[in-house]
Amino acid sequence: MISEHVTDECLEQYSRGALEEPTLAEVEEHLLICEQCCERLTKFDDTWGLNG
Numbered sequence: 917m918i919s920e921h922v923t924d925e926c927l928e929q930y931s932r933g934a935l936e937e938p939t940l941a942e943v944e945e946h947l948l949i950c951e952q953c954c955e956r957l958t959k960f961d962d963t964w965g966l967n968g
């Protein structure tokens with residue numbers, strides 16, 4: 917079980933699809949179980965969404 921939260925840097929890269937394995941798998945796994953990081957991720961998604 918992953919206990920550490922995903923860093924802002926990782927979330928930002930994840931939202932852009934720029935994250936690579938094995939970090940990508942770890943982040944996805946964590947997002948499934950962590951509401952906090954899911955909410956933080958939506959902020960990054962919003963930011964990039966504004967740019968089209």
Ligand SMILES: [Zn+2]
Pocket residue numbers: 920921922946950951952953954
């Ligand atoms: Zn988390």
